[in-house]
Amino acid sequence: MSTANKERLIQIILAVVAFSSLLFLGLITLFLFMEGLPVFRHVGIGAFFTGTDWYPSADPPEFQILPLIVGSLAVTLVASLIAVPLGVLTAAWMTEVAPPLLRRILKPVIELLAALPSVVVGFFGMIVVAPILQNVFDADIGLNLFNAGVMLAFMSVPTICSISEDALYGVPQSLREASLALGATRWETTAGVVIPAAFSGIGTACMLGMSRSIGETMVVLMVAGGAGIIPEWIFDPVRPMPAAIAAEIAEASFRGAHYHALFAIGMVLFLFTLAFNCVAQAISMKKN
Amino acid sequence: MESQDKSRQGLPDSFGCCSLRALRQGGMFSVLRLAALLNILALLLICAFILYNGLPVISWEFLTAAPRNSMTAGGIWPCIVGTVWLALGALAIAFPLGVASAVYLNEYARRSRFSRYVRLGVNNLAGVPSIIFGLFGMSFFVITCNLGISLLAGILTLAVLTLPVIISTSEEALRQVPVGLREASYALGATRSQTIARVALPAAFPGMLTGAILGLARAAGETAVIMFTAVVFFSPQQADSLLSPVMALPYHMYVLATSGTDIDKTMPLQYGTALVLMALVLGMNLGAIILRDRLQRRR
Numbered sequence: 001m002s003t004a005n006k007e008r009l010i011q012i013i014l015a016v017v018a019f020s021s022l023l024f025l026g027l028i029t030l031f032l033f034m035e036g037l038p039v040f041r042h043v044g045i046g047a048f049f050t051g052t053d054w055y056p057s058a059d060p061p062e063f064q065i066l067p068l069i070v071g072s073l074a075v076t077l078v079a080s081l082i083a084v085p086l087g088v089l090t091a092a093w094m095t096e097v098a099p100p101l102l103r104r105i106l107k108p109v110i111e112l113l114a115a116l117p118s119v120v121v122g123f124f125g126m127i128v129v130a131p132i133l134q135n136v137f138d139a140d141i142g143l144n145l146f147n148a149g150v151m152l153a154f155m156s157v158p159t160i161c162s163i164s165e166d167a168l169y170g171v172p173q174s175l176r177e178a179s180l181a182l183g184a185t186r187w188e189t190t191a192g193v194v195i196p197a198a199f200s201g202i203g204t205a206c207m208l209g210m211s212r213s214i215g216e217t218m219v220v221l222m223v224a225g226g227a228g229i230i231p232e233w234i235f236d237p238v239r240p241m242p243a244a245i246a247a248e249i250a251e252a253s254f255r256g257a258h259y260h261a262l263f264a265i266g267m268v269l270f271l272f273t274l275a276f277n278c279v280a281q282a283i284s285m286k287k288n
Numbered sequence: 289m290e291s292q293d294k295s296r297q298g299l300p301d302s303f304g305c306c307s308l309r310a311l312r313q314g315g316m317f318s319v320l321r322l323a324a325l326l327n328i329l330a331l332l333l334i335c336a337f338i339l340y341n342g343l344p345v346i347s348w349e350f351l352t353a354a355p356r357n358s359m360t361a362g363g364i365w366p367c368i369v370g371t372v373w374l375a376l377g378a379l380a381i382a383f384p385l386g387v388a389s390a391v392y393l394n395e396y397a398r399r400s401r402f403s404r405y406v407r408l409g410v411n412n413l414a415g416v417p418s419i420i421f422g423l424f425g426m427s428f429f430v431i432t433c434n435l436g437i438s439l440l441a442g443i444l445t446l447a448v449l450t451l452p453v454i455i456s457t458s459e460e461a462l463r464q465v466p467v468g469l470r471e472a473s474y475a476l477g478a479t480r481s482q483t484i485a486r487v488a489l490p491a492a493f494p495g496m497l498t499g500a501i502l503g504l505a506r507a508a509g510e511t512a513v514i515m516f517t518a519v520v521f522f523s524p525q526q527a528d529s530l531l532s533p534v535m536a537l538p539y540h541m542y543v544l545a546t547s548g549t550d551i552d553k554t555m556p557l558q559y560g561t562a563l564v565l566m567a568l569v570l571g572m573n574l575g576a577i578i579l580r581d582r583l584q585r586r587r
Contacts, residue, residue: 007480014389017389018389018406021452022406024448025412031432032424035427086323086327089319089320089324090323090324090327093317093321093323096320097321106327108577109331112570113331115506115570116566116570117511117538117565117569118511119511119541120509120566122542122545123545123562124337126545127545154330157327187313191316215416215417215418215420216417217422217511217512218511218512218538221546222545222546242419246422249423249426254431269419270420273417277412281411
């Protein structure tokens with residue numbers, strides 16, 4: 001084989017391999033919809049999304065996932081209310097205030113926080129946080145919406161913090177100097193100039209953090225309480241979508257109605273995370 | 289960065305002793321400091337808690353024996369072995385695929401339409417929740433490919449999960465290799481593939497290694513993906529082929545904590561398993577961080 005042909009062959013092989021990521025994404029989508037869509041033979045689309053009865057093992061079974069969707073959105077909301085301020089403020093401290101040495105200590109801490117296995121975080125929520133919620137806050141059940149929200153917050157802070165930090169770090173130094181020269185204090189500069197300038201990056205960070213919260217499985221499986229009801233207040237137990245899938249797939253009979261319903265939940269979850277990621281990408285592209 | 293710090297030192301932090309604005313700045317900076325501190329506290333708290341309760345459980349027997357008395361005694365050796373096989377197997381598949389993809393994206397088609405789509409695919413694949421990978425692995429590898437609940441099905445699913453991590457770190461590593469090195473190789477008459485194989489890849493290898501370790505750690509700590517593709521809570525004998533199910537640390541941990549035979553009796557085992565898993569995953573991450581730090585300083 002001539003050298004030119006060999007080079008072409010190598011390039012083609014590499015292109016095929018590079019295509020594999022797209023192929024896997026396509027296969028995931030295909031299988032999810034293939035196994036999920038048949039649920040609509042058992043339950044109407046309207047009832048599936050807006051009904052509030054999730055009784056998969058009753059007779060006859062009910063597959064209405066509104067409580068699960070609300071559960072997922074509720075834990076994500078609680079997590080974001082904690083994680084967004086915490087992550088952004090930490091990032092602002094790292095780029096605007098911290099001396100270099102402390103920044104170099106905090107960076108790996110944030111990365112290690114991101115690396116904690118989710119099952120260990122869930123375990124911590126069960127053993128430590130749940131009793132505290134029961135004893136100090138007088139919650140009926142320690143495993144509830146709030147507990148899951150707090151645990152998820154700590155899992156999404158690293159995402160929010162590191163992406164926000166990149167955005168804040170990228171704000172041109174001259175902007176800060178101009179603000180300081182006009183007599184603003186360093187805090188006024190941070191709040192009035194630097195953070196607004198990095199707003200799109202921070203927005204991306206928050207969307208990706210929320211995407212991580214809504215898709216996280218083990219934490220909500222272990223500490224959210226597992227009740228398939230629409231929560232009325234913050235210490236109610238919930239059953240977010242990933243928890244329902246993980247808890248029930250083993251007992252669902254293969255290609256039965258329940259099995260298809262769980263894949264359909266997977267489909268909905270997939271679309272939610274895809275939406276979060278697309279918004280994140282749109283925000284960051286708008287800037288570039 | 290240096291100039292930024294210098295410019296800060298020259299600036300006044302306060303405007304007279306009782307200025308409201310200075311007070312507000314002091315107050316707000318304390319809030320920022322508190323936020324940063326909270327992260328450190330969270331990590332320390334979880335680590336200290338697991339370490340304090342788990343360390344007394346760790347013994348030679350705990351690490352090297354199989355579970356006994358319907359999981360209330362004995363050790364976790366089969367789980368350690370299972371986790372190591374799952375993570376290494378996933379890496380063995382994802383690393384070559386990921387590096388080859390990164391080579392194509394960075395060396396051949398940096399700005400083509402095709403590579404833009406591939407990058408978009410990689411980004412979105414990275415954002416897919418792990419439970420979805422689990423569902424996919426179950427319906428595709430376990431059922432459609434007829435692999436059954438097995439080590440191989442788990443390895444393949446985990447490989448798809450770690451692929452985006454490997455691709456993006458490898459691409460970054462290749463991007464860091466100076467163009468001059470490649471040009472020197474071309475000037476000596478080397479072809480493109482020779483330049484990549486002998487110049488670019490060796491220069492980028494340490495950076496790729498960082499990505500490989502991160503991928504390994506991610507695969508080792510993952511639970512939702514292997515739950516219905518690879519693991520069983522208990523198997524009487526050590527897995528002896530790629531097609532038999534395995535035990536794994538994260539799943540063991542989950543079952544012991546939520547539905548074990550006797551949750552109170554297995555409490556020490558839970559702490560011990562959590563400690564081993566955490567040490568394994570955080571250890572690998574710390575290794576990757578140190579490696580990357582060294583690389584950056586060398587540059």
